[in-house]
Amino acid sequence: MSKFTIEQKTHTTAEVFYLNGFLDAHTAPQLESAIAGAISEGKHKIVVNFNDLEYISSAGLGVFMVFIEEVRAEGGDIKLTAMKPKVFTVFDLLGFPMLFDITETEDEALTKFTA
Amino acid sequence: MHPERLAAIGDTTELERIRQFVEVKARSFGFSEQGIHKIALAVDEACSNLIRHSYQSDTSREFYIDIAEQDPKAFVIEISDTGTAFDPLTVPAPNLREYAAQHRKGGFGVHIIRMVMDAVEYLPADPAHPFNRLKLVKHLS
Numbered sequence: 001m002s003k004f005t006i007e008q009k010t011h012t013t014a015e016v017f018y019l020n021g022f023l024d025a026h027t028a029p030q031l032e033s034a035i036a037g038a039i040s041e042g043k044h045k046i047v048v049n050f051n052d053l054e055y056i057s058s059a060g061l062g063v064f065m066v067f068i069e070e071v072r073a074e075g076g077d078i079k080l081t082a083m084k085p086k087v088f089t090v091f092d093l094l095g096f097p098m099l100f101d102i103t104e105t106e107d108e109a110l111t112k113f114t115a
Numbered sequence: 116m117h118p119e120r121l122a123a124i125g126d127t128t129e130l131e132r133i134r135q136f137v138e139v140k141a142r143s144f145g146f147s148e149q150g151i152h153k154i155a156l157a158v159d160e161a162c163s164n165l166i167r168h169s170y171q172s173d174t175s176r177e178f179y180i181d182i183a184e185q186d187p188k189a190f191v192i193e194i195s196d197t198g199t200a201f202d203p204l205t206v207p208a209p210n211l212r213e214y215a216a217q218h219r220k221g222g223f224g225v226h227i228i229r230m231v232m233d234a235v236e237y238l239p240a241d242p243a244h245p246f247n248r249l250k251l252v253k254h255l256s
Contacts, residue, residue, distance in 0.1 A: 026127035062220030
């Protein structure tokens, strides 16, 4: 079974999710319910840190598609950060950099929320 | 058991095992890490669609992943299933902005498969072949 864990931290400017392991069609529902939980608590400024994510398939990318319009409508965003090249490749293949704010570092993503 | 065949069931827990099987085969075929990743991703996408949409996560149903090595320069993966025939090549390329507006989370897999593989062929089941077959080809450059 694919190993996947999420750690969530409340930062002063945003809710940060740290992904670890393998995000595929099996583990994507876990991420979907974690983000849905934050949004239901009124947290619309979200940063997803991919530093420890080894693998992503389109099922993982789909999770961000579900929520992006909703959080932006509330003045928030989902900013994606610290991707390994292997993970970024998948986002890039589908043209996600056109729709999503993808930053090199978490600090950069957090700063953008305060700007 | 045929060493180049992996049998899997209609359960997404199978995806990791499927990727590992394909990665080992692609590595011994001579692909770079980047090539191995692309091949495993394409097979993952095809199998995810099969498990969730065609088999509807029915764990009593089986499908097969075969590695054919007739050509030393072409790595050929064949995925055989007994679901309702569905030709992924008929799926249009996704429009990201429209998908986001519709909160759509699916429909990207087929696009990925077409982008990372060199050739994709779909053969629906017929009286002579009881399995639908999706053939994915990647050339060793």
